[in-house]
Amino acid sequence: MIRTERIVIVGAGLGALYAALELAPRPVLMISPEALGDGASSAWAQGGVAAAMAASDSPEAHAADTVSAGAGTVDADVAAMVTRVARDHILDLTSLGTPFDRDAEGGYVMSREAAHSAARVVRVQGDQAGRQILETLIAALRATPSAQVIEGALATRLETDGDRVTGVWIASSRAPSGEVLIEAPAVLLAGGGSGGLYAHTTNPPRIRGQVIGMAARAGAQMADPEFVQFHPTSFDIGEDPAPLATEALRGEGATLINRHGTRFMLDVHPDAELAPRDIVARAIFAETQAGNRPMLDTRAALGAEVLTQFPSVAETCARAGIDPVNAPIPVAVAAHYHMGGIAADQAGRSSLRNLWVCGEASSTGLHGANRLASNGLLEALVYARNAAADIATTVPLAEAAPVPVAFPEGGQDPDPEAVAELRRTMTDHVGVRRTAEGLETALRTIARLEAAHADDPSFLNMTATATLIAAAALAREESRGGHWRDDFPDPNPAMAHRTLLHLSEALALRMSVLNEAQ
Ligand code: SIN
DSSP states (O other), X not given: OEEOSSEEXXXXXXXXXXXXXXXXXXXXXXXXXXXXXXXXXXXXXOSOEEOXXXXXXXXXXXXXXXXXXXXXXXXXXXXXXXXXXXXXXXXXXXXXXXXXXXXXXXXXXXXOOTTOSSOOEEOSTTTOHHHHHXXXXXXXXXXXXXXXXXXXXXXXXXXXXXXXXXXXXXXXSSSOOOXXXXXXXXXXXXXXXXXXXXXXXXXXXXXXXXXXXXXXXXXXXXXXXXXXXXXXXXXXXXXXXXXXXXXXXXXXXXXXXOTTOOOGGGGTOTTGXXXXXXXXXXXXXHHHHTTXXXXXXXXXXXXXXXXXXXXXXXXXXXXXXXXXXXXXXXXXXXXXXXXXXXXXXXXOBOSSBTEEEOGGGEEOSSSTTSOOTTHHHHHHHHHHHHHHHHHHHHSOOOOOOOOOOOOOSOXXXXXXXXXXXXXXXXXXXXXXXXXXXXXXXXXXXXXXXXXXXXXXXXXXXXXXXXXXXXXXXXXXOSOBTTBOBTTBOSOOGGGOSOOEEOHHHHHHHHHHXXXXXX
């Protein structure tokens, strides 16, 4: 056990880095599973950050689009707060050195993405926003003496005393063998979402709901776990994780066609390819299921410019032997973003004392049942700052020496076969289209896998989050945003509210499913 006055930040993506900088000169200890900059979902974000930067746009219009995309469950006060401060965060990232794309007059170049009423997404070198913003923040962090980073470590459990978090257990992220308890005055969870719990995902390999599960197991309140966003256009080239073909391509006019050459979105929604993401995702899923091979066609809209304007997309095409200038890109739906997570108030506080949360691990009420594109990075920035400010009012400024951590040698990663079965189960039964029967099958499988690996805290964090998603999806007997039930295809106005629950309630529902089967 190690006692420190440092504030522990679990994670190393956008929210974690920004919070560490905001907290300076307060000493922080960041727990990063990979080398800094690797393995964070935010580094893979292609679109950018949504913010009303244009004179013709307004935070009110951005908030209205956020509420409308969220399908009836967005917290309007949260949407108003986040969109109001978006501009300040872009200006601050700019002054830190983020090389946002600019036009000839020096204005920000804006991408258009689905369900935005204006081109409103600030971008970097086309599709490089996540990586470039992260590199800017890492450079700033390296010059911040108050920040200590432990690379190659994974948080496995929270230590609690009643409803107060007193520390975090960590282990080596490579073949964890033994855990070390770090006792700290405050813990900020900024460790990403749950996409990797699914077999088809755009998230980095390590992002598998562990942080959400860890907080759930410690008794924190959860919100909206059933709402998972599936991205319509991941590359269908057999890679795990599936590379993203950013929605900004459709914003530039790229179309969706199937193997017959039919532009199928025209019959689905008046906004066609720029319909809300859940609608496009279900349409692509239906084409895949029907054997119609959906594809993203950038040829007419972008021609050879796709190669220079979208370098990540061009690089993936080159790797897969696709020439996007002359041929459409095969696409499929993939788990992309978890709207649900650890319930957080506007200061980023969880229901447990001394525990704050920001970014995809949190559920703030901003996204409702369907996140508006590029609101994810924005939410991470806003709540990292809010949480840092709140922590600073709670935790007195103190000196803290660097924390020495050494892990025992040896150990094992979670059983790869169990992880693979869990991921397949989530994709097959808790994915784009859900039924009571499938969700019950999933809950039984999750319970079996959990019982067989009860001594592996990392795996238990994954099964906790999987249980929350499947149980809340079973309880929500309607379709709304990213949550679609074949057996309840309509929205139920009486259910136009957020889900708030604890893991104990999800486990009780799982137990009743197990009992019914006997
Ligand atoms: C994309 O670029 O399509 C993804 C943006 C997002 O998920 O916010």
